[in-house]
Amino acid sequence: MENMVWSKKEKQIARQAFNKAYKNEVTDIMNKAKDRLHTLENPKEIWELHDFLTDKRDETDNKYDYRYSVLILVFSRLINEGWITMDDLKGLGEDKITKINQVLKL
Amino acid sequence: MENMVWSKKEKQIARQAFNKAYKNEVTDIMNKAKDRLHTLENPKEIWELHDFLTDKRDETDNKYDYRYSVLILVFSRLINEGWITMDDLKGLGEDKITKINQVLKL
Numbered sequence: 398m399e400n401m402v403w404s405k406k407e408k409q410i411a412r413q414a415f416n417k418a419y420k421n422e423v424t425d426i427m428n429k430a431k432d433r434l435h436t437l438e439n440p441k442e443i444w445e446l447h448d449f450l451t452d453k454r455d456e457t458d459n460k461y462d463y464r465y466s467v468l469i470l471v472f473s474r475l476i477n478e479g480w481i482t483m484d485d486l487k488g489l490g491e492d493k494i495t496k497i498n499q500v501l502k503l
Numbered sequence: 504m505e506n507m508v509w510s511k512k513e514k515q516i517a518r519q520a521f522n523k524a525y526k527n528e529v530t531d532i533m534n535k536a537k538d539r540l541h542t543l544e545n546p547k548e549i550w551e552l553h554d555f556l557t558d559k560r561d562e563t564d565n566k567y568d569y570r571y572s573v574l575i576l577v578f579s580r581l582i583n584e585g586w587i588t589m590d591d592l593k594g595l596g597e598d599k600i601t602k603i604n605q606v607l608k609l
Contacts, residue, residue, distance in 0.1 A: 423546040430549060431540050440529040443536060447560055450553040 401492060403465050410488045411468060418480035419461050426453045469493060473500035507598060509571050516594045517574060524586035525567050532559045575599060579606035 403411065433446050462471055475481050476497070486494065509517065539552050568577055581587050582603070592600065 420546060423549060427540070427543065427546045427549045430552070434533070434537055434540060437533065440526060440533045443529060443533045443556065444560060446536070447553070447556040450549065450556065454550060454553055 401465065401469070401496075403468075404490070407489050407493070410486065411472075412463070414472065414475075414481050414485040415461070415463055415468075417485060418475040419457070421480045422457060422478075426450070426457075469496045470500060473497050477501060507571065507575070507602075509574075510596070513595050513599070516592065517578075518569070520578065520581075520587050520591040521567070521569055521574075523591060524581040525563070527586045528563060528584075532556070532563075575602045576606060579603050583607060 430446060430450065433449065434443075437443065437446075460471070460474065472481070472486060476483060476486075483494070483497075486497070536552060536556065539555065540549075543549065543552075566577070566580065578587070578592060582589060582592075589600070589603075592603070
């Protein structure tokens with residue numbers, strides 16, 4: 398996977414899909430934060446929201462790694478978690494699509 | 504201030520005032536978090552809310568120090584910031600009230 402060549406067009410598609418997944422996930426985090434804030438029974442539980450955001454920030458900082466050497470694995474994970482679908486990667490070469498499908502079947 | 508003697512009754516009053524201030528401040532933090540969440544223009548700004556909560560958590564962890572050796576200074580600060588008033592400390596000995604007033608005038 399590390400030696401794959403990404404064409405200019407593929408890089409554009411990859412970047413778009415990557416950004417879309419990030420936006421979808423961060424929107425989900427925002428909505429979950431809103432739900433939590435609305436259902437707080439005690440103001441002190443605000444720190445539980447802080448813990449939640451700390452965890453999510455660490456998780457997304459690690460997950461959204463846009464290096465071509467790891468991008469196949471990153472996309473596999475983002476598809477598996479539902480932040481994007483294979484449709485969002487339409488236009489990538491068969492070599493990449495095949496690898497992603499292989500990872501998804503593991 | 505470190506050698507002040509706190510009677511059982513004074514300790515009860517102090518603990519109540521301390522808890523009231525904490526509840527007031529954390530409620531304020533919660534309300535500010537709600538305001539921020541409602542006015543987010545971009546989901547990525549959720550991390551600004553996280554930064555805000557990190558700062559407030561550090562600040563309150565440091566500020567709410569219930570040791571009798573520092574309590575006069577803590578109460579002075581809590582009054583100065585508006586989380587409690589002198590009325591909440593009614594019943595403390597004159598030695599304590601005088602010290603707090605002296606700190607507030609500094």
